[in-house]
Amino acid sequence: MTDAGLRFGRASLGLGFGVQGVAFALLVTRIPAIQDRYGISDGLLPVFLAAVPVLAGAGSVVTERLVARVRPAVVLRWAQPLVLLALLGVGAGREMWQAGVALGVFGLAVGALDASMNMLGVSLQRAYGRSIMLGFHAAFSLGGIVGASLAWVGARWELSLFVSWLPVVAVLLPAALVGSRWYTGGERRSAATGAVGGEGAGAVSFTLLLPLCLVMSFAYIGDSTVSNWSAKYLQDVLGSSEQLATVPYNLYMVTTLLGRAVGDLGVRRFGAVAVVRGGSLLAAGGFAVVAVAPGAWVGMLGFTLLGLGLCVIVPQTFAAAGRMFPGNSDAAVARLNIFNYVGFLVGSPLVGVLGDAWSYRGAMVVPMVLVLVTLVYARSFGPESARYGGGHERPRTADVG
Numbered sequence: 138m139t140d141a142g143l144r145f146g147r148a149s150l151g152l153g154f155g156v157q158g159v160a161f162a163l164l165v166t167r168i169p170a171i172q173d174r175y176g177i178s179d180g181l182l183p184v185f186l187a188a189v190p191v192l193a194g195a196g197s198v199v200t201e202r203l204v205a206r207v208r209p210a211v212v213l214r215w216a217q218p219l220v221l222l223a224l225l226g227v228g229a230g231r232e233m234w235q236a237g238v239a240l241g242v243f244g245l246a247v248g249a250l251d252a253s254m255n256m257l258g259v260s261l262q263r264a265y266g267r268s269i270m271l272g273f274h275a276a277f278s279l280g281g282i283v284g285a286s287l288a289w290v291g292a293r294w295e296l297s298l299f300v301s302w303l304p305v306v307a308v309l310l311p312a313a314l315v316g317s318r319w320y321t322g323g324e325r326r327s328a329a330t331g332a333v334g335g336e337g338a339g340a341v342s343f344t345l346l347l348p349l350c351l352v353m354s355f356a357y358i359g360d361s362t363v364s365n366w367s368a369k370y371l372q373d374v375l376g377s378s379e380q381l382a383t384v385p386y387n388l389y390m391v392t393t394l395l396g397r398a399v400g401d402l403g404v405r406r407f408g409a410v411a412v413v414r415g416g417s418l419l420a421a422g423g424f425a426v427v428a429v430a431p432g433a434w435v436g437m438l439g440f441t442l443l444g445l446g447l448c449v450i451v452p453q454t455f456a457a458a459g460r461m462f463p464g465n466s467d468a469a470v471a472r473l474n475i476f477n478y479v480g481f482l483v484g485s486p487l488v489g490v491l492g493d494a495w496s497y498r499g500a501m502v503v504p505m506v507l508v509l510v511t512l513v514y515a516r517s518f519g520p521e522s523a524r525y526g527g528g529h530e531r532p533r534t535a536d537v538g
Contacts, residue, residue: 143264146321150257151276153217153316156309157250158280159287160224163302164243165364166288170298171227175236183486185237189244190478196248197478201471203249204256209467210320213253217313219246221306228298248478252471258452259459259466260322268404274452275397282390341468345461348514349454350476352413355507356450357480358487359420359443362504363389365485366497367440370427374497377433385440392444400449409453409518417511420446424505428498450511451477457518 164171172182203212223246226239258273284305291301343350364386372382396416403412423442430436458473459466484504491500 142319142321143261145319146257147261147265147269149316149319150254150261151273153213153254153313153320154258154273154276155280155283156217156313157220157247157254158277158282159284159305159309160220160280161247162281162284163288163305164224164227166285167292167298167301170292171236174228174298175230175233177233177236185240187482188237189240189247190481192241192244193248193251194475194478196245196250197252197471197474198248199245200249200252201468204253204467204471209253209256209260209322210317212249213257213320214314214317216246216250216253217317218310220250221310221313225299225302225306228302248474251477252474255455255474256467256470257320257322259455259470262456263459263463263466264322268401268409268456270452270456271397271400271404271449274448275394275400278390278394278397278448282387282394285387285390341462341465341472343472346458346469346472348517349458349461349473352450352511352514352517353454353473353476354480354483355504355511356447356454357477358484359424359447359504359508360451361481361484362488362501363440363443363447366488366492370497370501371433371436375430375433375436377436381433385437388437388441389444392441393448396445396448397452400452403449404453409457410515412449413453413518414512414515416446416449417508417515418446420450420508421505422446424501424508428501428505447508453518461517 168182168186171177177185200209200212220243223239223243227236227243230236230239254273258270262269287305288301291298367385367389368382371377371385372379400412403415407415420443423439423444423446426439426442427436428439430439455470455473458469462469487503488497488500491497491503
């Protein structure tokens with residue numbers, strides 16, 4: 138693979154991450170509008186919402202099987218348009234069963250997309266010989282900010298979901314298809330066997346992968362706590378206005394973007410273990426500040442710290458899985474990706490149950506403790522210095538931009 142090919146592959150994959158960030162934000166920020174459009178009751182809504190990550194997990198499992206026969210680039214090339222079309226389907230239907238089908242397709246396609254995107258990211262990082270994984274997830278965060286802003290415009294102008302989403306899909310769909318021409322995983326080669334892809338690769342040991350699976354779940358429990366409870370917490374517990382209550386999640390998204398934009402530099406300089414430890418401590422500190430905050434402004438400071446801390450953990454967890462199983466990284470990433478959805482499923486109801494039974498301040502302590510557990514498993518993210526940042530080994534692909 139030439140340096141130019143790697144650069145094009147990196148840019149096109151960054152575009153793919155950004156497009157997915159837009160699509161996901163458009164869906165999750167308009168859930169109340171989806172509920173109103175289809176007449177979904179409050180009791181039934183959690184069933185619909187839970188079905189999406191469950192099916193996404195199934196999509197990730199299927200992707201592990203698919204990439205044994207076709208490259209992850211092929212899976213991603215077709216999963217991304219399917220996600221966008223399913224999103225449009227959610228906005229176009231009128232009957233509840235139509236919403237169920239569209240959300241089901243969205244979930245399955247998102248699972249395949251998330252798994253294949255991160256497979257390519259891990260493989261490209263190996264080809265570059267240095268940390269670039271956080272940059273891809275920064276593109277996702279940027280897309281999320283753009284998508285949330287577009288959703289706000291649609292709600293502000295009182296546009297229907299279909300009318301609001303159609304222009305966005307009309308732009309992103311052809312852009313994603315054109316960009317997919319340059320998808321590449323670089324040279325996915327096992328350091329031990331020299332085998333490319335899965336040929337000659339050993340089986341993925343769940344015992345070895347388990348610490349990373351737990352870290353992934355804990356990180357997404359923290360993330361879903363912010364996305365689902367930050368507004369309610371600020372308004373009901375810290376006494377903010379309804380308008381001010383919308384600010385913490387926006388701050389969280391912005392600081393997530395900033396942290397990921399510079400995170401690769403930190404990994405190259407200090408190593409993945411140090412960056413993950415620092416991020417875990419910062420995120421735990423953010424939860425602690427939120428739990429004891431006397432008012433809304435201090436609470437927003439806590440959510441800001443959370444964004445800076447949590448943002449580095451998930452990308453580095455995928456990268457660590459790739460290093461742990463260099464000859465079978467696709468399977469490792471697909472299995473690890475399932476725990477993304479496990480954390481998402483657990484996080485929101487966990488905080489809700491604890492908040493109702495105990496207190497919402499006390500409920501914030503639980504994700505804080507779980508994030509701190511990441512410190513126990515931080516060694517699973519190394520050794521980093523010999524590969525990506527310590528200067529002991531020259532990158533295999535030198536001077537790639």
